[in-house]
Amino acid sequence: MAKINMERRAKIGRERRARTHAQIVEAGTMLLAQGPAKALTVEAVAEAAGLAKGTFYYHFQNIEELVSEVTGQLGRSFDDVLSPDRFEMSDPIARISFAFTQSLEKAISDTGWARLVVQSAQTRGEFARSVRDNLKTEIAEAIAQGHMTVRDPELAVDILVGIWLQVTRGILQRVAPPELSSQALEAALRAIGSARPKSPSP
């Protein structure tokens, strides 16, 4: 009786629904990477996705819910950029360095992503917090191992995040010089008092 109906319902909806949902997220991501978040309107998203406004509301409660999902997706993409080899490294400074460089390189090669990161870091507490928390874990370890001059973990995080974010902004406004990522990394390591020789011994 009801059984068949439920099965049908579940089966039919999935793919179509998921596709449209993804379309909207994609459109929202694109628009967010372009202008300021305040200018993100339901109509603009719907039009960019080639859908009617009502369809948007069938998939999301409101713009906030969409932005939240975009932010979440960005966070995951962030992890993708950083994770592959990172967990193999035993030294927390090495992990930080890897993440720092990787995300700058990604920003250079994908300015849309960079724009989104900068945008989100400014306006989405969740995103900023997540980045901060990850960093803080590494830094606490580094401090404990006596690998850093800076003793206040919060300050250390501010320094690293500050340099990273501002250099990323710079990438969006100027052409990135060849050695940018490595030079920025060296400066960041000096700042927290973890300067190391350039050649990482094997």
Place this chain on the structure above:
Amino acid sequence: MAKINMERRAKIGRERRARTHAQIVEAGTMLLAQGPAKALTVEAVAEAAGLAKGTFYYHFQNIEELVSEVTGQLGRSFDDVLSPDRFEMSDPIARISFAFTQSLEKAISDTGWARLVVQSAQTRGEFARSVRDNLKTEIAEAIAQGHMTVRDPELAVDILVGIWLQVTRGILQRVAPPELSSQALEAALRAIGSARPKSPSP
């Protein structure tokens, strides 16, 4: 004929007009220091200033013009914080250090000001550019004198501005530990490769 009218006109208007204008700017400043710039509405400003909406439009073309003036005023207050003794210093690094510390101290003692600075740095190109340009002048000199490891002036500016801005943000979200400004300064100097002993000789 017209002479008397013109004189009257000029004389009468001044004070009253200036006072109301200032009221509006003050209200706008307060609101900007509170929430995001997108939420700044003409009605909100008018109400906060205790005036009718029409009065706002008698003094400003639109919100943008108000925000622009607030930004300009902030820029001037910024100079006030920095200027008094700065020009007496011959060493560019000393000048940078002075400005860096002063503005962090100001942020600690006046969080409204800090909020405004952070806000403006993010959304007002003019403000960000002005800060950048001032810094770049000093940095170019420091590089020329061989006082810095970092050679790319743009990168040096990004590093200093990045740390400064992020530490300022930190001040707004956490309680500033006692030695914050000086520790942040030391980190910043290390970052650009201009570490100096703590005691500035006379």
Place this chain on the structure above:
DNA sequence: AGTCATTTCGACGATATAGTCAATATGAAA
């Protein structure tokens, strides 16, 4: 007290955006 340039007021029309909903379309399964 009267004059008049200037300033202030708030109602008003215009516009933009949010969110709703009844009607319609879609397409897999029977």
Place this chain on the structure above:
DNA sequence: TTTCATATTGACTATATCGTCGAAATGACT
């Protein structure tokens, strides 16, 4: 081909904010 759960549409209402304008208030000067 028909059925029907699900998805899509766009017109509609509600609301927020903008910017305008004629009328009223202000207050320095006569």
